[in-house]
Amino acid sequence: MKKVIQVVGLGPGAPEQLPLGVLKILRSGAEVFLRTEKHPTVNFLRQEGIPFSTFDYLYETKKTFEEIYSSIVSLLLERVLVVSAGEIVYAVPGNPLVAEKSVELLMQEARRKKIEVFVTPAMGFVEAVCSALKIDPIGGIKVLDGLALKPQDLDPTSGLLIAQVYSRHVASEVKLTLMEVFSDECRIKVVKAAGIPGDEKIEEIPLYELDRLPWIDYLTTVYVPPAREKIKPRTVYPLDSLVEVMARLRSEDGCPWDRAQTHESLKRYLIEETYEVIEAIEEENMHKLCEELGDLLLQIVFHTQLATERDFFDINDVIRGIVAKMIRRHPHVFGDVKADTPDEVRRNWENIKQEERGPEKNNFILNVPRGLPALIRAEKVQNKAAKVGFDWPDVEGVWKKIEEEIEEFKEAINSGDRKKIYHELGDLLFAVVNAARFLAVDPEEALHSTTKRFIQRFSYMEEQARRRGKRLENMTLEEMDALWEEAKRNQGFSTKNSHKILV
Structure with a gap:
């Protein structure tokens, strides 16, 4: 049957x-x-x-x-x-x-x-409440469960109907969750027994009074009207879904590899994803950039999940913090400070940073992150020293310093002292970075561009050798040099004074 x-x-x-x-x-x-x-x-x-x-x-x-x-x-x-x-x-x-x-x-x-x-x-209660409040749900209504309400569920651009607010205790929990997105004074409507003649009750109150109503019972629904001013619609794919995926991967029945990771073990992946974003930008490949930005965002959410599990902070804290910082450091946009040029904006930014850190943390040099690539870190250290006047008056002093460091580097090589060679090479590189700073050239980008050109030219050499039935390791230096010059000509660069790995 x-x-x-x-x-x-x-x-x-x-x-x-x-x-x-x-x-x-x-x-x-x-x-x-x-x-x-x-x-x-x-x-x-x-x-x-x-x-x-x-x-x-x-x-x-x-x-x-x-x-x-x-x-x-x-x-x-x-x-x-x-x-x-x-x-x-x-x-x-x-x-x-x-x-x-x-x-x-x-x-x-x-x-x-x-x-x-x-x-x-x-x-259902939706039709009954909408009828009681005389609102048309086609304008946008989101129905939520008061027993499982989360801040990420709240969309201020839609009307919110929150059901199962069956006691003052539940009302208190709902109120606290709503206050993470809405102001305490936000006007809401509380509906009891919608559609039941003689029992229906509607009261409009500020949000902070929600759990003070004595008549709340199992027929109570809360309505939060949509905010109409200065709020842009949410994205189609909010960050919440990615946060939830990562939490699932880190759960007891999630992925063993993800569960084994720490902030320390993830450092290399954060660096790798950052450079892959940079590569996509340099290639002007927007499809690839979209994908790589997603990979980089995953790393941010991953580190945030690790912190959330230990009750340090969550994704809301991260976003709340950066939003507050951007507003605080752009008083020329969100306040009444005047800044008409990029230089004025930069000065304001640095001044605000110093005020935020306090006098005990305003050591210019120590505030340069140690994890930066060496060329970028050297440039930042030099810029900070220059801001307090410790700098060459013009680029001529830098040229002389480079020449001096070249001679000292040669002496170190001739001495055979490895430690001295190590230090003198560092001094020479530091001096070259100083020259780049004076010339407004990004040393990291310049070296990266040169490395990229070398790779392109060397790849051309390998391809041409293959087409001729040869391998580079079996060719003479003169043959390889000829291919190198050919590669440079094909790239549109002069071949004057070029040789081997010089670019």
Whole structure:
């Protein structure tokens, strides 16, 4: 015999809103189970002589709503297998397909057990509340569960209907979550018993008063109107989904590799992804740049997840911090400070940074990050020294310093002292970086560009040798030099005074 569970909605609460189709199923003679008898329509069922059983006792014996709903589903599935008629009825408040977790779980489990579930809807709380508030949901309404509300669920550009605010304790939790996005004074509407004549109640209050209302009960819904000013629509793909994926990967049943990582072990990947972004920019490959920016963003979310697990900070703290910093350091945009040129903006930025750090942390040199690439770090150190006047008056002093360092480097080489060679080479590179600074040339980019050209030319040599049936390691220096000059000509560069690895 085919086994069937009829799931019906009891509507918002007024008996006259109970659909005839639902009433017919309830009167069919099949066993009726109510998720809860705490619903105004239940008194009408008693008057009509419709017998039923309820699952209210589970709310007293189970610790969580997940346990309650799972138990309801198990009991329903067990019962339908043994009743002689092969059919039972499960009735829930409102619309069974709106904010009704037990019905969602029931349909999933019934499908696995090959038990048919038919759903007959009724008016849900959404229609009842919208009707009571005289708002059209087509303008944008997001329905949320007050028992599982999270800050990332809140979209200020949409109207928010928050259901299951059934007690002042739940109202307090909802209020605190809303305050992470909305101001304490934000005007909200609290609706009780929407659509039930004589019982319906609507009150508009500031958000901070939400948990002070004495009449909140299981028929209460909170409505937060959409913010209309100065708020741009959210992106189609918010950051929340990536945060949730990373949390899943780091969970007990997640990915073993991801679970084994630490801030220290991830450093190399952060550096690699950064350079891959730079490579995409240099190639002017927007498709690749999009992909590499995603990989870099993953590293940020990964480090944030590690910190979240240890209760240091979460992604909201990261975003909140950088937003506040950008506003604070751009007073010429968000305040009344005047800054008309990039140099004025840069000076303001540095002054604000110094004020933020305080006098005890304003050591110019020590504030240069140690993890920077050597050329970039050298340039930053020189710039900071120059700001306090420790600098050459003009580039001529730099040229003389480079010449001096070249001679000292030669002397070190002739001495054969490895330690001295090491130090003198560093001095020479430091002096060359100084020249680049005076000439407004990025030394890191300049060296990177040269390395890139060398790779391109050497690759050309390898390809030409292959086409001629040769290998570079078997060619003479003169043959390779000729290929090198050919590669330079093909790139459009002069071949004057070029030789071997010189570029």
